[in-house]
Every structure is written in structure tokens, then in C-alpha cells.
Amino acid sequence: MSFDIAVILAKGPQILAGLGVTILIWVVGTFCAVVLGFFVATARRFGGPVVNLVLVVPVEVLRSTPFLVQIFLLYFGGPYIGLRLDPITAGLLGLSIYGAAYYSEIFRAGYLSVPPGHVEAAECVGFSRLQTILFILLPEMALLVLPPSMNMAIILLKDTALLSLITVPEMTMTVSAIGSQQYAFVESIVVLALVYWALVEAANWLGRITERRIAKLSVT
Amino acid sequence: MTWHLFQLLLQASLMTIFVSVLSIFAGLALAVVLSALRMSGNRWMAGGAVLFISFFRGVPLLVQLLLIFNLLPVIGITLPSLATAIIGLSLSTAAYQAENLRGGFEGVPIGLIESAEMAGFSRMQTFVYIRTPIALRMTFPALVNEAILILKASSLVSVVGMVELTKMAQNLAASTYQPLPIFASAGLIYLVINLIVAFAARRAEDALPGLPAK
Numbered sequence: 001m002s003f004d005i006a007v008i009l010a011k012g013p014q015i016l017a018g019l020g021v022t023i024l025i026w027v028v029g030t031f032c033a034v035v036l037g038f039f040v041a042t043a044r045r046f047g048g049p050v051v052n053l054v055l056v057v058p059v060e061v062l063r064s065t066p067f068l069v070q071i072f073l074l075y076f077g078g079p080y081i082g083l084r085l086d087p088i089t090a091g092l093l094g095l096s097i098y099g100a101a102y103y104s105e106i107f108r109a110g111y112l113s114v115p116p117g118h119v120e121a122a123e124c125v126g127f128s129r130l131q132t133i134l135f136i137l138l139p140e141m142a143l144l145v146l147p148p149s150m151n152m153a154i155i156l157l158k159d160t161a162l163l164s165l166i167t168v169p170e171m172t173m174t175v176s177a178i179g180s181q182q183y184a185f186v187e188s189i190v191v192l193a194l195v196y197w198a199l200v201e202a203a204n205w206l207g208r209i210t211e212r213r214i215a216k217l218s219v220t
Numbered sequence: 221m222t223w224h225l226f227q228l229l230l231q232a233s234l235m236t237i238f239v240s241v242l243s244i245f246a247g248l249a250l251a252v253v254l255s256a257l258r259m260s261g262n263r264w265m266a267g268g269a270v271l272f273i274s275f276f277r278g279v280p281l282l283v284q285l286l287l288i289f290n291l292l293p294v295i296g297i298t299l300p301s302l303a304t305a306i307i308g309l310s311l312s313t314a315a316y317q318a319e320n321l322r323g324g325f326e327g328v329p330i331g332l333i334e335s336a337e338m339a340g341f342s343r344m345q346t347f348v349y350i351r352t353p354i355a356l357r358m359t360f361p362a363l364v365n366e367a368i369l370i371l372k373a374s375s376l377v378s379v380v381g382m383v384e385l386t387k388m389a390q391n392l393a394a395s396t397y398q399p400l401p402i403f404a405s406a407g408l409i410y411l412v413i414n415l416i417v418a419f420a421a422r423r424a425e426d427a428l429p430g431l432p433a434k
Contacts, residue, residue: 069386
């Protein structure tokens with residue numbers, strides 16, 4: 001067996017296109033997941049017991065079932081209820097909803113970490129709920145929610161690889177296809193693993209820098 | 221969606237449980253070894269462990285499984301898909317569990333280690349009889365978390381040819397044209413398994429001995 005990495009590297013432009021799709025889905029999906037997760041956590045924090053109960057069920061279901069089963073259900077099951085999505089949209093939607101369940105738990109822990117006295121104090125000086133969230137709760141929990149949020153973003157980056165199984169033309173699908181065309185499967189998977197490894201380590205490094213920056217802003 | 225189809229899914233879920241349980245414990249054993257290497261004081265052994273942990277935490281499990289599946293035959297090792305699946309999952313979870321154990325090992329009260337040394341324990345004995353049991357006890361909740369993650373991650377081993385719950389659901393969905401009820405049922409089975417694991421873990425945690433005081 002010859003190990004000829006050049007065969008794979010010759011397909012550089014195609015691999016870069018796949019990498020582009022991976023990064024696009026990751027960044028957009030994570031952003032949507034954070035926003036949706038924040039809304040879910042906020043609704044659970046301020047919405048009363050009924051809203052809390054209505055939201056806790058989907059959050060727990062999403063957290064207790066495999067992402068793969070969720071995207072299969074969405075992509076293959078969706079058309080039977082009139083939800084016909086192209087792979088990229090289905091992948092993006094699936095990643096956002098799945099990530100939102102985890103981010104909502106991160107923000108929930110963040111809300112719990114802020115002393116109730118601070119919220120009461122804000123209400124006493126006439127802050128509206130929105131002002132309390134924006135100027136008291138969010139800044140106070142920022143330091144606490146940042147590390148798990150970064151971790152989750154990295155988990156989502158790795159989970160984008162699963163979208164190849166619903167034919168999203170991201171990096172794993174692109175590089176595996178090149179591998180089978182060129183009869184160079186081992187080479188292609190090695191390249192794939194190295195690119196993901198580099199991406200994840202880069203994201204880790206970025207996370208540590210951000211944490212240090214935010215920690216400097218902290219007053220406590 | 222008939223009772224017969226649901227039964228097929230239930231049968232396949234036994235394979236999911238079997239693969240997950242074996243991988244979790246094999247991974248735990250490997251994680252203890254990785255921790256020992258990392259704390260060995262030998263630069264090469266510690267570096268190797270760190271590199272291993274970084275790689276298996278940095279590469280998607282799907283890609284790891286594809287790598288192992290395609291690499292092993294090339295270097296002359298042919299294994300049944302069950303073994304490949306368990307090796308893949310074990311290596312991956314070992315890296316995560318080693319990272320969890322690090323926190324546990326750091327939390328072992330220094331006084332206990334010193335007492336063991338005073339009592340004439342060798343470094344190895346201290347590691348085996350004092351540090352490891354305490355670290356394992358401290359990281360029990362993290363182990364439960366990891367167990368649930370692996371149960372879910374085992375849905376990927378279909379790519380190395382294993383038929384477990386997710387693959388069975390895929391096959392049935394393709395042959396019956398009923399993906400909606402079938403994948404929903406598969407999800408429900410995962411949910412129930414995970415609820416049972418979480419419940420049992422809470423019971424087990426109450427039954428375990430308490431942690432040493434700092």
C-alpha cells in the first residue's frame with residue numbers, strides 16, 4: 001500500500017469548498033443556536049411554571065437523543081409532514097435546534113448564578129425587565145457562561161461532520177468522495193482528521209484568549 | 221408502525237447498550253492509564269498522552285471511526301465490525317474521560333497522598349490504592365455524563381458496518397417508507413435508556429461512600 005497524500009492535496013480547491021461549507025454551517029448554526037437557546041432560557045426564567053414545563057420537555061428530549069437520529073427524522077421524515085428541505089437547510093436547522101437545547105441549559109445556569117438581590121435592586125431603581133437582562137444579568141453571567149459556550153461551539157463544529165450522512169456537501173462528505181474517486185481512502189481520512197484537529201485546536205486557542213480578555217473586564 | 225417493527229428496534233437497542241457499556245469501561249481503564257502517563261513525570265510519556273487526548277478530542281468521532289475502519293486493514297489487521305466499533309468508541313471516550321479524571325486527580329487531598337508516602341507506599345501503590353479510587357469517586361458524575369454521551373455517540377458506529385439501533389431504524393425506514401414513526405421510535409428508545417441511566421446513577425451516587433474531607 002502506498003501512502004500518497006499528494007493525490008488528495010491535488011484536490012485542494014474542492015477540499016477548501018467543503019471546508020467553506022463546514023465553517024459556514026458551523027458559524028451560522030452556532031449563532032442561531034446561541035440566540036434560540038438564550039430565548040428559551042429567558043422564557044424559562046421569566047415565563048412562569050407553565051412556560052417552563054412546556055420548554056423543559058423538548059430541551060430534555062433533544063439532549064437525550066442522538067443528533068444523528070434528530071437529523072434523520074428531520075431530513076427523511078420531514079417530507080411526510082410537508083417539510084421538504086434541501087440538505088444544507090435541514091442541516092442548518094437541525095444543528096441550530098440541537099445546539100439551542102444545550103445553550104439554553106448553559107444560559108439557565110448563568111441566570112441561576114446571578115444573586116437574586118441584584119435583580120431586585122435593578123427592579124427597585126426602575127429598570128425594565130429588558131434593561132435588567134441586558135445591563136445586569138447578561139454582564140454578570142458572561143464570565144460563567146463563556147467557557148461552556150466555547151466548549152459547546154467546538155462540539156457543534158465536530159457534529160457538522162454528521163451532516164455528511166444527510167448529503168450536506170461539507171468537508172467530510174467532500175473529502176470522502178475524493179478518497180473513493182481516487183482510491184485513496186486512508187489518505188483522504190488522514191487529511192480530514194488533521195484539518196478538523198487543527199480547526200478545533202484553533203477554536204480552543206481563540207476561546208482561551210477570549211476568556212482572558214473577558215476576565216480582565218470582570219470587577220468581582 | 222407496527223409492534224413488530226418496534227420489537228426489531230428494541231432488539232437492536234440491546235446492541236447499542238452492549239457496545240456502549242463495553243466502550244465506557246474499556247475507555248475508563250484506558251483513561252486511568254493515560255492519567256498515569258500524564259502524571260508520570262516522564263516528558264515523552266506525558267507528551268504522548270497529551271497528544272492522544274488532544275487528537276481524540278479534536279477530531280469528530282465519525283472521522284475517527286472512518287479512519288480506524290480504513291486504516292486497520294491497510295496495516296494488516298482485519299477485525300469484525302463489532303471490535304472496530306468498540307475500539308473506536310473506547311479510544312474516543314478514553315480521551316474525554318482522561319480529561320475528566322484530571323480534575324479528580326487534582327482534587328485528591330495532598331494530606332492523603334503524604335500519609336500514604338509516610339506509611340511506606342511506593343508511588344505506584346499510592347496511585348493505585350489512594351489517588352485512583354478517590355479520583356474515580358470524585359468524577360463519578362462526569363462518568364455518568366460521559367456514559368450518556370457514548371450511548372448517543374454509538375449511533376455513529378453504523379459507518380463501520382454495525383447494526384445497532386440507529387442503523388436498524390435507517391434500514392426499516394428505507395424498507396417501509398415510514399421514516400417519521402421509525403426514527404421517532406428510535407429517539408424514544410434512546411430517551412428511555414438515558415433516563416434509566418440518569419436515574420440509576422443518582423441512586424448509585426447515594427449508595428457510594430462519601431468523599432474525603434479536604
